[in-house]
Amino acid sequence: xxxxxxxxxxxxxxxxxxxxxxxxxxxxxxxxxxxxxxxxxxxxxxxxxxxxxxxxxxxxxxxxxxxxxxxxxxxxxxxxxxxxxxxxxxxxxxxxxxxxxxxxxxxxxxxxxxxxxxxxxxxxxxxxxxxxxxxxxxxxxxxxxxxxxxxxxxxxxxxxxxxxxxxxxxxxxxxxxxxxxxxxxxxxxxxxxxxxxxxxxxxxxxxxxxxxxxxxxxxxxxxxxxxxxxxxxxxxxxxxxxxxxxxxxxxxxxxxxxxxxxxxxxxxxxxxxxxxxxxxxxxxxxxxxxxxxxxxxxxxxxxxxxxxxxxxxxxxxxxxxxxxxxxxxxxxxxxxxxxxxxxxxxxxxxxxxxxxxxxxxxxxxxx
Amino acid sequence: xxxxxxxxxxxxxxxxxxxxxxxxxxxxxxxxxxxxxxxxxxxxxxxxxxxxxxxxxxxxxxxxxxxxxxxxxxxxxxxxxxxxxxxxxxxxxxxxxxxxxxxxxxxxxxxxxxxxxxxxxxxxxxxxxxxxxxxxxxxxxxxxxxxxxxxxxxxxxxxxxxxxxxxxxxxxxxxxxxxxxxxxxxxxxxxxxxxxxxxxxxxxxxxxxxxxxxxxxxxxxxxxxxxxxxxxxxxxxxxxxxxxxxxxxxxxxxxxxxxxxxxxxxxxxxxxxxxxxxxxxxxxxxxxxxxxxxxxxxxxxxxxxxxxxxxxxxxxxxxxxxxxx
Numbered sequence: 001x002x003x004x005x006x007x008x009x010x011x012x013x014x015x016x017x018x019x020x021x022x023x024x025x026x027x028x029x030x031x032x033x034x035x036x037x038x039x040x041x042x043x044x045x046x047x048x049x050x051x052x053x054x055x056x057x058x059x060x061x062x063x064x065x066x067x068x069x070x071x072x073x074x075x076x077x078x079x080x081x082x083x084x085x086x087x088x089x090x091x092x093x094x095x096x097x098x099x100x101x102x103x104x105x106x107x108x109x110x111x112x113x114x115x116x117x118x119x120x121x122x123x124x125x126x127x128x129x130x131x132x133x134x135x136x137x138x139x140x141x142x143x144x145x146x147x148x149x150x151x152x153x154x155x156x157x158x159x160x161x162x163x164x165x166x167x168x169x170x171x172x173x174x175x176x177x178x179x180x181x182x183x184x185x186x187x188x189x190x191x192x193x194x195x196x197x198x199x200x201x202x203x204x205x206x207x208x209x210x211x212x213x214x215x216x217x218x219x220x221x222x223x224x225x226x227x228x229x230x231x232x233x234x235x236x237x238x239x240x241x242x243x244x245x246x247x248x249x250x251x252x253x254x255x256x257x258x259x260x261x262x263x264x265x266x267x268x269x270x271x272x273x274x275x276x277x278x279x280x281x282x283x284x285x286x287x288x289x290x291x292x293x294x295x296x297x298x299x300x301x302x303x304x305x306x307x308x309x310x311x312x313x314x315x316x317x318x319x320x321x322x323x324x325x326x327x328x329x330x331x332x333x334x335x336x337x338x339x340x341x342x343x344x345x346x347x348x349x350x351x352x353x354x355x356x357x358x359x360x361x362x363x364x365x366x367x
Numbered sequence: 368x369x370x371x372x373x374x375x376x377x378x379x380x381x382x383x384x385x386x387x388x389x390x391x392x393x394x395x396x397x398x399x400x401x402x403x404x405x406x407x408x409x410x411x412x413x414x415x416x417x418x419x420x421x422x423x424x425x426x427x428x429x430x431x432x433x434x435x436x437x438x439x440x441x442x443x444x445x446x447x448x449x450x451x452x453x454x455x456x457x458x459x460x461x462x463x464x465x466x467x468x469x470x471x472x473x474x475x476x477x478x479x480x481x482x483x484x485x486x487x488x489x490x491x492x493x494x495x496x497x498x499x500x501x502x503x504x505x506x507x508x509x510x511x512x513x514x515x516x517x518x519x520x521x522x523x524x525x526x527x528x529x530x531x532x533x534x535x536x537x538x539x540x541x542x543x544x545x546x547x548x549x550x551x552x553x554x555x556x557x558x559x560x561x562x563x564x565x566x567x568x569x570x571x572x573x574x575x576x577x578x579x580x581x582x583x584x585x586x587x588x589x590x591x592x593x594x595x596x597x598x599x600x601x602x603x604x605x606x607x608x609x610x611x612x613x614x615x616x617x618x619x620x621x622x623x624x625x626x627x628x629x630x631x632x633x634x635x636x637x638x639x640x641x642x643x644x645x646x647x648x649x650x651x652x653x654x655x656x657x658x659x660x661x662x663x664x665x666x667x668x669x670x671x672x673x674x675x676x677x678x679x680x681x682x683x684x685x686x687x688x689x690x691x692x
Contacts, residue, residue, distance in 0.1 A: 122473035130471040134439070147460070149432075150432020151436030151439070153436060158440035180428060181429060184426040184428050188429050347470050347474035348508050349469075350469065350533050361559070361610060364508075
C-alpha cells in the first residue's frame with residue numbers, strides 16, 4: 001500500500017475550496033439528490049459486474065490480449081467522472097473500463113470490443129486498453145504507461161485556448177509517475193496554467209513492484225510542489241471523499257486555470273492483468289483485509305443504507321440489474337460478427353474514410 | 368511570381384494559414400521571441416500574438432504530446448521541432464499516439480497536427496543532429512510524410528498539410544532554407560501525394576526528393592552536356608501518400624532507374640521504391656535498379672568527409688553513369 005496515508009493537503013488557494021467536516025457533508029455531496037447518490041452506487045455495481053463477466057469471458061478464451069481489471073478501485077472513476085461538466089474531459093491509461101462506464105458508454109459496445117467484434121466501441125480495433133468516446137468527452141484508453149498524460153494536458157490546452165470553462169482529468173497509475181513524459185506534462189501545465197487535474201490512482205503496485213520499490217520521495221502527489229502546483233491526497237474507497245477532494249481541484253482548474261496533482265489511494269483485488277498470477281508480491285491477507293474493510297461498493301452501500309437513501313431491496317435490485325446488463329452485454333458480444341479483413345484498412349486515414357473530401361493523391365497503403 | 372527563399376516560403380504558408388483559421392497555432396522551441404532557431408517564424412509573434420505563437424520549453428515529448436491532445440479536440444497545431452532528429456525523444460507521442468489514435472478509436476478521433484522542422488545532414492553537427500527519419504515515419508500507417516525541395520513546393524505543401532485532417536510530418540532542410548525560388552503570388556495549394564517531374568528526359572529516371580533533387584538536377588545538366596545522356600528527375604515531394612504513377616510513367620519512358628536519397632540504405636524510402644518498381648515495371652527495365660544513398664554509418668562530423676558521406680553532385684554523376692552503362 002501507499003506510504004502516503006496523510007490527510008488531504010488543501011490547495012494553496014483556500015477561497016475556491018472551502019469545505020469542512022466529513023466528506024459526506026461536503027456541499028458537492030450534501031447537495032446531491034438521493035437519485036444522484038443511488039446513481040453513484042449503481043455505476044460502481046455495474047462496473048464491478050461488467051468486469052466480473054469480462055473475466056469469465058477471458059477465462060473461456062472469448063477475449064484476447066490483456067485484461068486489466070479495475071475491481072476494487074470503482075469509487076475513483078465513478079467519483080471523479082460524476083463531477084464532469086459539459087467542457088470537462090477525461091483521459092486514462094489501459095485500466096480503462098470503469099472510466100468508460102462512468103462517463104456513460106454502452107456496456108454492450110464495451111464488451112463487444114473486448115470480444116474483438118465490429119460492434120465494439122472501436123470496431124474491434126482497439127481492445128481492452130483502447131476505449132474511446134469523444135462524444136462523451138472520453139479520450140481513451142491508452143496503452144503506454146504515462147503516454148496519455150501529455151495528451152490530457154493538450155485537452156486542457158484546447159479548452160483554455162477556446163476560452164471555455166472546463167477541465168481535463170488525466171488519470172494515471174502509481175507506476176506512471178516515474179515516466180519522463182508525465183513530468184514534462186506537469187511542467188507545461190504549471191508553466192502555462194492549464195486547467196488539468198492529474199489524478200494518480202495509487203493502487204500500491206506498478207504491475208508487481210510496490211511503491212516503496214519504485215518511487216523515491218515522500219509521496220507521489222507531493223512531486224507537484226517541484227512545479228509549483230497544488231496537490232492533494234485522499235482515500236479512494238469512499239466515493240464521497242473522492243468527490244469532495246476532486247471537486248476542490250476541478251474548481252480551481254475550471255475557475256482559475258490552476259493545474260494540480262491528486263493522488264487517490266486505492267487498491268485492486270486482481271492482478272495487474274488477468275495474466276498476472278498475483279502470488280509473488282503481496283499476500284492474500286492484504287487483499288482480503290482491504291476487501292473486508294474498504295470495499296468501495298460495500299462502504300458506499302452501507303453509507304446509503306444508513307442515510308436511508310437505499311434500501312436492502314433496492315440494493316439487491318441494482319445488483320440484479322447489473323448482473324443482467326453484463327450478461328446481456330456478453331450475449332450481444334457473442335452474437336456480433338468479427339470485423340472483416342476488408343475492415344483492417346478502414347479508420348487509418350480520415351481521407352480514406354471520407355473519399356469525397358479527399359484532397360491528397362497517390363497511394364496511402366502499400367503491400 | 369515573387370522570388371522567395373525556402374525559409375520565407377514556409378513562413379508565408381504559416382502566416383496565411385494562421386490568418387485563415389484561428390484553430391491554427393504554432394508551438395515549438397524558440398519559435399516566438401527568438402523568431403525560430405532558423406528564423407522561419409520571424410515576425411509571426413508580432414503579427415499573431417503570444418496565444419498563437421508559443422515558445423515551448425525543451426520538452427519534445429511533453430509539447431508534441433500536448434499538441435496531439437489539443438488536435439483531438441480540433442485545434443490545428445503546427446509543432447516545430449528544432450531538428451527532426453529530436454523526434455526520438457517524442458517517439459511515443461508521434462508514432463503511438465498521433466499515428467494510432469484514429470485507428471484505435473475505430474475512426475472516432477482525428478489528429479490534424481503538423482509536425483515540422485529540418486531533417487538533414489551536411490551541416491557538421493554529428494550523428495545526433497543529422498537524422499533523416501522519413502522512412503521511419505512513413506513506416507507507420509495513419510501518417511503523411513512530406514519532404515519539399517523548393518520554396519514553391521514548401522509553401523504549397525505546407526498549406527495543404529495544415530488543412531489536412533490526418534497527422535502530417537513535414538521535413539525541411541537547413542541547407543535549403545536560404546535557397547531562392549519562384550513562388551506564385553496567388554494562393555497555391557499543392558496536393559499531398561503528387562510528384563513533380565522537375566526535368567524531363569529519355570535515358571534515365573532519377574527518383575528523388577528533398578535536397579537530393581537539387582543534386583540530381585545539377586548532375587543531369589552535366590550528363591546532358593558532357594555525356595549526351597538525357598535524365599528525367601522525378602521529385603516525389605511526398606513520401607506517403609506516394610505518387611507512384613508518376614514514377615511508373617517515367618520508368619516506362621526511360622527504362623532505367625536511379626534512386627537518390629539522403630537516407631541510410633537499409634530499409635530506406637529507396638528500398639520501398641525499388642521493390643515497387645521491380646514489382647510493377649519489371650518488364651520495362653533495361654537494367655537493375657540503382658540506388659545512391661548516404662554511406663552507411665552514423666553521420667560523421669569531419670566537414671569535408673561528411674560531404675562525401677551524403678549524396679552530392681559527383682556521387683550522383685557516378686551513380687547515373689553506372690545506371691546507364
